Amino acid sequence: MPSKNTMNGFAVFMYEIKERRRLNMSGQQLATFCSPLWANLSAGEKKQYDMRAKEMKAQKKATDGDMARRDNVGNIIGTRKNPEEERRKRRQTDQELVTRDWPGKDLMDEKFYFVNFQDMCELSEPDNNTDREWLPREVAIVEYTMRRGIIRIYHAFIDPGPIPKGFRFTCMQKSDAEHKIPIEDFELASNNYPLIWRKMKELLRDGMKDGQDADYEKIKYLMDWMWCRSDDGDLSDNPAGHVCALEDLVVNLLAYSNQPNTETISNASVVSRLDGSHWDYISNTSCEWHEDQETKYCALGIVRRYAFTISDILSQVYPINLTERHVPIRSSTEEVARVLPPESMPTVSNQQRMRGKTRAKEKPGSAGDMRRVSG
Numbered sequence: 001m002p003s004k005n006t007m008n009g010f011a012v013f014m015y016e017i018k019e020r021r022r023l024n025m026s027g028q029q030l031a032t033f034c035s036p037l038w039a040n041l042s043a044g045e046k047k048q049y050d051m052r053a054k055e056m057k058a059q060k061k062a063t064d065g066d067m068a069r070r071d072n073v074g075n076i077i078g079t080r081k082n083p084e085e086e087r088r089k090r091r092q093t094d095q096e097l098v099t100r101d102w103p104g105k106d107l108m109d110e111k112f113y114f115v116n117f118q119d120m121c122e123l124s125e126p127d128n129n130t131d132r133e134w135l136p137r138e139v140a141i142v143e144y145t146m147r148r149g150i151i152r153i154y155h156a157f158i159d160p161g162p163i164p165k166g167f168r169f170t171c172m173q174k175s176d177a178e179h180k181i182p183i184e185d186f187e188l189a190s191n192n193y194p195l196i197w198r199k200m201k202e203l204l205r206d207g208m209k210d211g212q213d214a215d216y217e218k219i220k221y222l223m224d225w226m227w228c229r230s231d232d233g234d235l236s237d238n239p240a241g242h243v244c245a246l247e248d249l250v251v252n253l254l255a256y257s258n259q260p261n262t263e264t265i266s267n268a269s270v271v272s273r274l275d276g277s278h279w280d281y282i283s284n285t286s287c288e289w290h291e292d293q294e295t296k297y298c299a300l301g302i303v304r305r306y307a308f309t310i311s312d313i314l315s316q317v318y319p320i321n322l323t324e325r326h327v328p329i330r331s332s333t334e335e336v337a338r339v340l341p342p343e344s345m346p347t348v349s350n351q352q353r354m355r356g357k358t359r360a361k362e363k364p365g366s367a368g369d370m371r372r373v374s375g
């Protein structure tokens with residue numbers, strides 16, 4: 001995969017050099033001319049060309065329709081063995097990196113970072129043959145330990161630049177159905193990527209290895225998206241190198257607790273708890289802007305709810321003294337759920353993850369799978 005991406009980025013680079021220097025060369029001559037220049041670029045610069053190549057590909061796909069798609073899929077099938085298998089392995093490796101130094105350690109003070117991005121839209125076809133790509137709109141990170149609960153937060157709206165041709169309608173639909181953030185002229189969004197990235201890194205620096213979310217592929221991709229627009233450091237600089245899926249983290253933490261019965265808890269039951277609506281209607285969870293919107297799709301609200309759910313699950317097996325930094329203190333009036341319009345229901349991608357579970361079935365206060373199994 002890296003060599004293929006490099007070739008794509010290299011092609012963009014060659015074209016740029018050719019235009020800038022007004023070179024009149026054959027393809028082979030141009031490649032020979034550009035090779036040493038390319039070799040001199042930093043990893044971050046190369047990555048930037050790779051990302052531009054991907055974006056151009058997505059645009060081409062949108063404008064050319066079927067023809068380009070056939071080409072694209074054909075190429076990829078031709079060069080890759082089994083992308084699904086590759087993804088599974090990558091995820092397994094990341095999980096191992098995160099848990100590597102756990103044995104013998106008191107995990108109560110281990111720092112974890114829960115990350116969520118709300119996106120404008122997905123640029124790739126959601127099939128198994130391509131690397132998936134998104135345009136970011138909002139990011140939130142919470143720093144969390146089991147002992148202290150939520151320690152610090154970071155939140156920002158992102159201006160990802162012009163919407164690629166052919167994606168405007170998808171972006172509008174997604175905004176209406178989920179996060180409600182205007183797709184253009186949103187004064188709270190910033191395109192100062194180096195600043196956003198620096199703030200993200202400041203928060204992530206202490207841990208540098210654990211950003212977690214159930215949307216594993218998306219986090220990995222968008223952390224790279226921010227990184228390659230902001231830094232020209234080497235690849236190991238990117239904390240996204242150690243993103244671990246949230247459900248994997250929870251299952252591992254339960255296993256490490258050495259409490260009886262925890263080994264029977266499946267990823268699926270953890271996912272269903274994380275996707276549950278238990279904390280959806282608690283006030284002061286979303287960012288200030290989203291607090292006035294009738295939607296639960298706020299990046300900050302989502303990472304905070306992850307912290308609540310995880311505290312709730314892990315307090316069954318770890319000596320966590322639950323405070324309001326772990327779970328919200330709710331008044332009895334807040335338990336009366338606000339009624340959301342039907343558009344706020346999850347769209348296709350989320351429904352897949354939820355495996356058809358109906359949100360309405362889960363009542364506030366229901367114990368869920370985990371508590372029964374471990375308690």
Ligand SMILES: [Zn+2]
Nearest residue numbers: 287290298299
């Ligand atoms: Zn928000």
